[in-house]
Every structure is written in C-alpha cells, then in structure tokens.
Amino acid sequence: MKYRALLLAAFTFLSVSSGMSMAADNKQNLDSVKQKIQMSLGMQVTSIGDAPVPGLLQVQTDKGLFYTSDDGKYFLQARIFNLDEGMRNETETTLTKMRIDGIEHFKDSVIEYKADKEKYVVNVFTDITCGYCRKLHNQMEEYNDLGITVRYLAFPRAGINSKPYQDMVSVWCAANPQKALDEAKGGENVAKASCSNQVAEQYNFGQSVGVNGTPNIVLPDGSVVPGYQPPEKLLQAIQHAS
CATH class of the missing domain: 3.40.30.10 (Glutaredoxin)
Structure with a gap:
C-alpha cells in the first residue's frame, strides 16, 4: 500500500510540475509574440490569447483585433466564421464584448x-x-x-x-x-x-x-x-x- 501511495504521489507531483512548466512556456511564448508585434508594428497589445481557431492567437491592440500564428511569424487581419454554429462571426462576437465593456468604462464621460x-x-x-x-x-x-x-x-x-x-x-x-x-x-x-x-x-x-x-x-x-x-x-x- 505504501509503495502504491508513493507511486501515486510521484505521479501527481510530475503531472503538476509538467502542467506548471507548460503554463510557464505558454506565457513566455505569448510575451514573446506580444513584444514582437509591438516592436515590429508599433501597436500596443492590450490582450493576447488563444483564438477560436487552433494554432492561432487572438490579439487585441490599440489599432483593432488581429490574429497571429502561435509562433508570431504570420500576422492576420481577418474575420473568423464558425460553420458548425450557423456561420457565427467569432470575430464580431469578440468585438461586441469589447465594445460593451469599453462603453461601460466611458459612461460618465459621454x-x-x-x-x-x-x-x-x-x-x-x-x-x-x-x-x-x-x-x-x-x-x-x-x-x-x-x-x-x-x-x-x-x-x-x-x-x-x-x-x-x-x-x-x-x-x-x-x-x-x-x-x-x-x-x-x-x-x-x-x-x-x-x-x-x-x-x-x-x-x-x-x-x-x-x-x-x-x-x-x-x-x-x-x-x-x-x-x-x-x-x-x-x-x-x-x-x-x-
């Protein structure tokens, strides 16, 4: 029983450590892509994370909403549509939320x-x-x-x-x-x-x-x-x- 408990503890430790390492690597990659965009294009990146399409990152900037490949090599200005959801415009869905949140911020200065x-x-x-x-x-x-x-x-x-x-x-x-x-x-x-x-x-x-x-x-x-x-x-x- 002790042997099995030790194995379980070791497996749990390795799983957690692996998860933490992957999260750290992902953050480092996002930071690297963000820095590349800001230095190469002069845009201020306010948010960066996974896009609705695997392999792409969604980038919110002071000049609009864009996408990049996950290595930051390719930069896209595009509209993403979800065919499985009746051609739902995923890009517009994101922009809609951004507008609502931003307008709330300015409610006292309109x-x-x-x-x-x-x-x-x-x-x-x-x-x-x-x-x-x-x-x-x-x-x-x-x-x-x-x-x-x-x-x-x-x-x-x-x-x-x-x-x-x-x-x-x-x-x-x-x-x-x-x-x-x-x-x-x-x-x-x-x-x-x-x-x-x-x-x-x-x-x-x-x-x-x-x-x-x-x-x-x-x-x-x-x-x-x-x-x-x-x-x-x-x-x-x-x-x-x-």
Whole structure:
C-alpha cells in the first residue's frame, strides 16, 4: 500500500510540475509574440490569447483585433466564421464584448441626449466636422421622440492633437458640454476650454474596436451600424438586433 501511495504521489507531483512548466512556456511564448508585434508594428497589445481557431492567437491592440500564428511569424487581419454554429462571426462576437465593456468604462464621460420616454440607448462615435454627424445631430429630437437616447463618444477623425481634436476637448470641457456640442455641430467657433478629459481615450478605444469613420453607431447589444441612419431606420436596426 505504501509503495502504491508513493507511486501515486510521484505521479501527481510530475503531472503538476509538467502542467506548471507548460503554463510557464505558454506565457513566455505569448510575451514573446506580444513584444514582437509591438516592436515590429508599433501597436500596443492590450490582450493576447488563444483564438477560436487552433494554432492561432487572438490579439487585441490599440489599432483593432488581429490574429497571429502561435509562433508570431504570420500576422492576420481577418474575420473568423464558425460553420458548425450557423456561420457565427467569432470575430464580431469578440468585438461586441469589447465594445460593451469599453462603453461601460466611458459612461460618465459621454455627452448624452436623453429621451423623455427612453426605450433604447445607442452610443455614437462622432466628429464635430463630419457632415453626416451633423445631419444625425440635427434630427436629435426625432430620435428622442422614438425613445432613443443618444450618447456621444469623441472620435476626431484627423487624429490626436489635430484642430478638431483640440476643439472636441474644448467641447467636452465646456461648462455646458451639450450646448457647446450643439454650437460646434452648427458650425460655430468653439470657445477654448481645458480640463481632465477622456477624449483621447475615447478615440483610441474607437480605433481598438474597428471604428474608422463617423458617425459610428453602437447598438445596445454591442453590434455596430456604420454611418448615418435616419431615425426610423435606426429604430428598426435596434429592434432587429434586440
């Protein structure tokens, strides 16, 4: 009995040690691939781990969602579909979760136009110089009348430190951000203002979840409707996604 107990203990020790060694090797490989991507491509990797496809790694970066071979040799920008699950878009599933989590982080730094009888909430990446963003904004009362609350996140298309970026910082830092945004989208000059703000963070977050133009509308379930949508069509899109 003692002999069998010793054998069992030895086997358990070897199994645990082997598991720990494999975990350490896996972490070392992930760290190596992460470093390679950051050094070679200048991207900041926020998360790296197994992809839905064996042999691939899923990489979340400040420039979007990508995949690599497990040795970091090949870098892919792709969409992964699961044929066994009715062509489920695995890439979009991941991005949807990223959007929902990220939007929650910015809930206190959006500029909100709340519907009196709120039924739905959409988050819109916007730029004050964007023509279709202004068109959407001019119909705000119609969206609100349909029960749609609109929350704006900043996405200055010209990038960080551009004039639109500086103007959007001033809007977000204004004593009355909603009024300042109304005026900016109406083509009026933006009064300079500064404060601690998350405009750059919102812009970077948008890039990380695939935003490359405005308006970009994130529906309540985390899916996206790119581009301007008239009030009734947006309502239909929300209801279809619900």
